[in-house]
Amino acid sequence: MQIQSMFFKERATEKLGDALLQGNMKKAKGKFVDGRARAVAEFGVWEELRTHAAKIRDRALDNLDAYLVEFERNATRRGAVVHWAESAEDACRIIVDIATRNGVRKVAKSKSMVSEEVNLNERLEAAGVQVVETDLGEYILQLAKEPPSHIVAPAVHKSKEQVAELFVQAHGKPRLTEIPAMTREAREALRDHFLTADMGISGSNFVIAETGTTLTVTNEGNADMVTTLPRIHCVITGIEKVIGTFEDFASLIRLLPRSAIGQTITNYLTLTTGMKMPGDTDGPEQMHIVLVDAGRTKLVGGDMQEMLRCIRCGACMNHCPVYQNVGGHAYGWVYPGPMGSILTPVYVGLENAGDLPNAATFCGECAVACPVKIPLPDLMRKLREQQFDRKLRPWAERMAIAGWSFMATRPALYALFAKVGARVGSWLGGREGLIHSLPGIDGWTKGRDMPAPAGRTFRELYKQRSREHG
């Protein structure tokens, strides 16, 4: 996907004024947040499992090269071809090459965020290959020619009326009003594609080192069609997805659907190892696994490696007040919300996504919701520090921070400034106690009033109280 994150502020402003989007986002929020809360409450050992899951992920990430090589060895032993892609460009080239070498004309695809990252569909289409997205949400977006706005519910920003209109255009049938009827129409339209595709492309939520296994997690069953019916199966996934064992998977899968939407388990979980075995009547004749770096090694080993634990559940965005208000498209790349505010600047460059680590209230909800205990606000803070050090923020902002830092380390000066500031602020607020506009932060006060200070500082009030109460 083309990076648009440099326009975060403009897009966020536009999205805040989009009444339709605001309505669609509000409908979804309760379902995600309440569903997760219920599932967590009935689980019993949620915190213990989060701690264990973080350990599982860290164990593999701390020895990432050895885990990957062990995975490669076992996958190869079972007949899969393992490819390594350093960049988005490499990943596309490898897959287009597999398609052209095998005379592939149609690809049926299940949801893969990595494929969105690398712009795979565009590249396959440029090579004359038809690509059909088969996850219902992704299919809707393919018809709408839009990128996903959520990593689990890609079309969360669309209303059923918008979907009905897209289906009329695409299927040429009468307009539908009910969601079950729309789902059936899409099922019928896609069934043919499953049966006639030459190649299936899927992602893999994790890859398992012990057995060389890739896997899919879906409710719709589309990934199972994609990995079973076409004669070639190609997996595209990130190098950070490796875990040790089936048991590690069992732990992580108790967290993933619960964190995503409050489901105890998804309808389908498939662990796929190698290709069709002798005598099998179904399954592909070739299996390819493309392991993609494309920026991930920049996070390895440093003070932000924890981000690679991410299992792509979407809980951080579901709980984020910023995401809830601006929606996924405002973030301008594949990954929105708190996890995207870290991954996007790292993968595509801090200079291209400077507003994202700042698009946070630091309320901390994302860190509480994260099933693998990624300290998301801390990581955003680290990116802010990098921005400051690399002089990537505006001059005025840097001066203001430097000024504040100068004062904050000199208590007497700070007290004097606070004392004057509190009185000036109180005077500016007038009888209502609200400041309508303030020079220097007028961008902020344009949309809201700032509550005025009470007139005296905390330290003054504290001293007074101590005197009165001894």
Added chain:
Amino acid sequence: MGARENILARIRKAQGRSGSEPTEAEIAMVREAIARHEVGPQPPFAHAPDRLAQFRKECERLGTTHATVGSDSQVPAEVARYLAAGGIAPALAGWSEFAGLDWAGAGIEFRNRPAGADDTTGLTGSFCAIAETGTVLLLSSPATPKVTALLPETHVCVVRASRLLDTMEDSFALLRTEVGEPPRAVFFVSGPSRTADIEQTIVIGAHGPYRVHVIIVA
């Protein structure tokens, strides 16, 4: 150097190791950690005193219907009852392990082959079932094609009560003892296919079956 070597070398450098390939000692350490097959914390309800009751409860939560019969020979009659009650045609594509049952006697046409696009019902067995989540586990093999559980609108699955386990971890232990290496597809099915991609409204019957009926053989 190729992409593989570059990626591995970058990881190793970032984590304070040299070269572009893990050492045999490092691989041995990984294998040792793997061989422990460490099991993480499991929720209390995963070890319910009445395993069958837990399995049934979770099935119902997922929209899976269930029935219990005394022996294999009673399976065709239960299938006939279920199909008739749902107004579903009395014909199915089934796994060959069930070909010897008296289907004609129950008025059902049994097609001893993998399900195709035109079969309305698929009949499968299962490797085992999992009470914690109301899940059935299917393993792919020449005699147990996955498509039979996937393409038809109705999936009927036979589960033996003796093969009902508490957790997914238990099923992996059983897989290692009885089969060894995993087959191509280790396929966990938990209820009929569904989607919530339009307005987060749950709709049963996305790409896979609309109905899953589990027949427990006591």
